[in-house]
Amino acid sequence: MEDQQGFSTQAIRQQLAATAYREHSTPLFMTSSFTFPTAELMRDTFAGEGEGIIYSRYNNPNVDEFIQKMCVLEGAAAGFATASGMAAVFGALMALVRSGDHIIATRAVFGSTHQILTQLMPRWGVTHTYVAAANTDGWAAAVQPNSRILLLETPSNPGLALVDLAFAGAFAREHGLILMVDNCFATPYLQRPLDYGAHLVMHSATKWIDGQGRSLGGIILGDQELMDQVIFFCRHTGPALSPFNAWLLSKSLETLAIRMDAHCRQALQLATWLEQQSAMAQVSYPFLPSHAQYELAQRQMKQGGGIVTCVFKGGAAAALQLVNNLQLCTRSSNLGDTRTIVTHPASTTHSKLTEAERLAVGITPGLLRISVGLEDIADIMADLQQALDRSH
Numbered sequence: 168m169e170d171q172q173g174f175s176t177q178a179i180r181q182q183l184a185a186t187a188y189r190e191h192s193t194p195l196f197m198t199s200s201f202t203f204p205t206a207e208l209m210r211d212t213f214a215g216e217g218e219g220i221i222y223s224r225y226n227n228p229n230v231d232e233f234i235q236k237m238c239v240l241e242g243a244a245a246g247f248a249t250a251s252g253m254a255a256v257f258g259a260l261m262a263l264v265r266s267g268d269h270i271i272a273t274r275a276v277f278g279s280t281h282q283i284l285t286q287l288m289p290r291w292g293v294t295h296t297y298v299a300a301a302n303t304d305g306w307a308a309a310v311q312p313n314s315r316i317l318l319l320e321t322p323s324n325p326g327l328a329l330v331d332l333a334f335a336g337a338f339a340r341e342h343g344l345i346l347m348v349d350n351c352f353a354t355p356y357l358q359r360p361l362d363y364g365a366h367l368v369m370h371s372a373t374k375w376i377d378g379q380g381r382s383l384g385g386i387i388l389g390d391q392e393l394m395d396q397v398i399f400f401c402r403h404t405g406p407a408l409s410p411f412n413a414w415l416l417s418k419s420l421e422t423l424a425i426r427m428d429a430h431c432r433q434a435l436q437l438a439t440w441l442e443q444q445s446a447m448a449q450v451s452y453p454f455l456p457s458h459a460q461y462e463l464a465q466r467q468m469k470q471g472g473g474i475v476t477c478v479f480k481g482g483a484a485a486a487l488q489l490v491n492n493l494q495l496c497t498r499s500s501n502l503g504d505t506r507t508i509v510t511h512p513a514s515t516t517h518s519k520l521t522e523a524e525r526l527a528v529g530i531t532p533g534l535l536r537i538s539v540g541l542e543d544i545a546d547i548m549a550d551l552q553q554a555l556d557r558s559h
């Protein structure tokens with residue numbers, strides 16, 4: 168029965184059993200530790216027997232509810248929830264790499280993931296090779312005898328390059344690699360990497376999953392065997408998600424599908440409109456027919472997501488002028504919010520990269536990233552229209 172239920176039914180009805188108060192909505196279990204009626208039960212729980220909960224760095228009812236829902240939505244056997252998306256990416260990598268290992272990653276990874284690969288992993292003798300997301304021809308040449316992990320994001324931030332998940336799954340199997348996918352931009356509603364052979368999925372729950380710009384959070388999901396190693400690593404190193412944030416995030420999942428439907432509808436409308444504006448050299452959105460990987464997007468994503476990018480003919484000056492002219496949309500670096508957010512990646516989120524590194528992932532000086540919110544689309548467009556008009 169549960170297997171046949173739809174996405175939203177599961178996101179709403181998968182919840183903790185009620186307490187003695189028979190509450191309808193899951194309460195907040197803001198407690199660091201849990202008690203035991205007897206010494207014997209305590210001993211058995213510490214030995215890993217039974218369902219008892221010991222301590223919130225290991226387990227917490229709110230955190231467990233969030234994990235349980237995400238497992239169902241992503242089709243995973245097990246999960247561990249973390250205090251941020253980066254704790255999820257770092258925890259998943261560190262739980263599984265050994266000194267001397269090699270990681271293959273798509274070049275267009277999140278900025279802090281890039282810092283982990285380039286600045287931190289070398290300290291522990293872990294090397295990496297970047298490959299192109301959208302062109303898999305060069306991937307085989309990147310494989311070394313010590314290659315252990317294939318790490319990717321699709322769609323990428325902010326270039327919106329897609330990786331062919333079916334290809335990546337087959338490639339990982341062929342070369343004996345652990346495939347890890349950062350599924351932050353798509354959410355399980357738009358795309359389920361485990362169905363294509365990914366071993367682990369990571370999320371920054373801070374973005375679309377929270378959806379309202381309130382809390383940080385992350386999660387790692389996958390098959391039982393790999394997750395046992397990840398859970399061991401995370402329980403003992405302490406990146407646990409707080410019960411309060413887990414409570415918020417679990418509530419947010421109840422509306423994920425309906426929010427993503429609206430974000431995607433409005434993003435496609437905005438991208439279509441932006442494409443007609445004379446100030447634009449290029450507009451990118453996975454579900455625009457002009458996107459270089461439109462067919463792949465249609466094949467592996469339910470809809471195109473909530474992010475649109477555009478490149479100004481007038482370069483950085485024109486892009487920054489538009490950002491300054493905004494009256495409704497927000498100048499911020501976050502994404503996945505009810506509020507529309509406009510970011511200039513070259514001078515903010517990706518300013519730590521060199522110019523050459525930025526260009527290699529499509530971040531030109533005139534590029535803006537728009538996280539399309541849930542305000543009325545007419546008002547979002549009117550704000551961008553007045554900002555464009557005042558830029559001339």
Ligand SMILES: *Cc1c(COP(=O)(O)O)cnc(C)c1O
Binds near residue numbers: 253349372383
């Ligand atoms: C934001 C983001 C992260 C990092 O998540 P935090 O919650 O900010 O730590 C990782 N990957 C992608 C694709 C992101 O957009």
